[in-house]
Amino acid sequence: MESSTTVEVLTTESALAPVSEKERIQSIDVLRGIALLGILLMNIPSFSMPNYFSESFRSNPGDINFWVRTVIIIFFEGKMRALFSMVFGAGILLFISKKEKTAMSATWLFYRRMAWLVVFGLIHAHIILWSGDILYSYGLIGMIAFLFRKAAPKYLVWGVPIVTIIGFFTSTQFYQEIRTKRLDYLKVTAEKNAGKKLTAAQLKILTEWREIEKEFIPNKQDAVENTRIMKSDYKTIAAKIRKEAWKGQTTYFLYQISDPLALMLLGIALFKWGFLTCRWTRKQYIKVALIGYGIGLPLVLYDSYYAFYNFPTMAASLAHMDSHPIVWIDLIYPAQRIFLVMAHVSVILVLYKTGVIRSFLNRLAAVGQMAFTNYITHSVVCTLFFYGYGLNQFATFEYYQIFFVVFAIWIFQLIISPIWLRNFYFGPLEWLWRSLTYWKIQPMKKPA
Incomplete structure (x- = not known):
């Protein structure tokens, strides 16, 4: 008979192990898979398109590119990243739920897991060369979110409106700093054009605005140079x-x-x-969807119309900045995004509960289970396809055409992910991440 000490050790080792297949919550894997594939819709223009690519069509409803961009902005922009963040938060509880019952340090394991995510983020950004990496920031922010894991849900949800208000004030402060420098720049430029000799302080103002231009608002020459760079060597x-x-x-x-x-x-x-784990009734999910779309869609449509009317070009955006010290319309974005993402999730979970398109949802779950590998694959494929050191397709496609690349990647991952998981416990990068987290080589191949 085994001693109680041996049983205790075995129990502890079992608890301090990755979540097994039987313990996975498939609805969350489905949501993660949808968020991951949706994020590529947002990222693909940065991989492939030059500065100001949308100015040629963003105010022209007769152009197919206008409608593709509009649909993506209304239904996907910001919503997929929001969904991914929500699922990431749920993943914190999934990771620690069994481990915290052992009296061992789940905290140490979790922070080591996040530290490795930060390292992967640095590699993703600086070696694979994707400046839009989220692994680095999610690793660090996840460490903060972990501190609130035991808080009551009614308090946690207050983070959204509080952060919305704080975010609006901080972004407004940043906006006003740039606006002040622009107004100073315009004043100095007027004096320069009038033939007045500029002081050292005025020359500094011109230099500071030029730095802002290069970083945030490239002029036509900068845009041409940026395209040249992206079509060059590694x-x-x-x-x-x-x-x-x-x-x-x-x-x-x-x-x-x-x-x-x-x-x-x-x-x-x-x-x-229990919202993310399908414990609500179908009627409750439908109610959330109706409220979400009923409020979110009018908000995002108005927001889109405002942008269509006021920001058709960068020149129009700068003119708007000159006359508006505060952009109140920005308050709409976080509100419409939350309403719409909650509606999207509700519809997905209703489909999941009813068993409709079960085979397709299973494929999405496989994509979500391999989210880390699939996310990095997006960057590897896109950099090699669009950047100069690869196939050099940067700035060669029309806007709507780049989404054919997105669809091709989606189809590939929806086919390959289930096949891979029939033979292996984890995706390649998931396996590496878990092995580094537990500081022990994890089993990879499933028995025949």
Whole structure:
């Protein structure tokens, strides 16, 4: 007979192991898969299109590109990232649920897991060369969200409106700093054009605005140069991408914390309430969907119309900045996004509960179970297809055509992910991440 000590050790080792297949919650894998594939819709233009690519069609309803962009903005923009953040928050509870019962340090394991995610994010940004990486920020923000894992859901959901207000004030402050420098620049430029000799302070104002231009508002010459760089060799592209990525990971990182954190906390709350795990009734999910679409769609449609009318070009956007110290319309974005993502999730979970398109949802679950591998695959494929050191297709497609690449990647991953998981326990990068987290080689291949 085994001793009680041996049983205790075996129980502890079992608890301090990755979530097994039987313990997975498939509805969450489905949602993660949808979010992952949807995020590629948002990322593909940055991989493939030059600066100001949308100015040629964003105010022309007669152009197919206008409608493709409009549909994506209304139904997907921001919503997929919000969904991914919510599922990430739920994943915190999934990771620690069994482990915290052992009296062992689930906290240490979780922070080691997040630390490795940060490392992967640095590799993703600086080696694979994707400046839009989220692994780095999610690793750090996940460490913060972990501290709230035991809070009551009713308190966690307050993070969304609180962060919305805080985010609006911080973004407005940033906007006003740039606006002040622009107004100073316009004043100095007028004096320069009038033939007045500029002081050292005025020359500094011109220099500061030029730096803002290069970073946020490239002029036509900058745009041409940026396209040239993206169609060149790895070293040249890396110099540009690494600079952008590093600024996002350092200088502007504080601006990135609040939104994902609030959505992760919302995900924790929704997990505790059983919303993400299909414990609500179909009637309840339908009610949430109706409310979400009933409020969210009018808001996003008005927001889109406002942008169509006021921001057709960068010149129009700058003119709007000159005359508007506060952009109140920005308050609509976080509201419409939450209403719509909740509606989207409700519809997906109704389909899941009813068993409709079960085979397709199983494929989405497989994509979600391999989300890390599939996310990095997006970047590897897109950089090699569009960047100069690969097939050099940057700035060669019309806007609507780049989504054929998206669809091809979707189809590939929807086919390959289930096949892979029939033979292996984890995706390749999921396996590596777990092995590093537990500091032990994890089993990979399933028995025949």
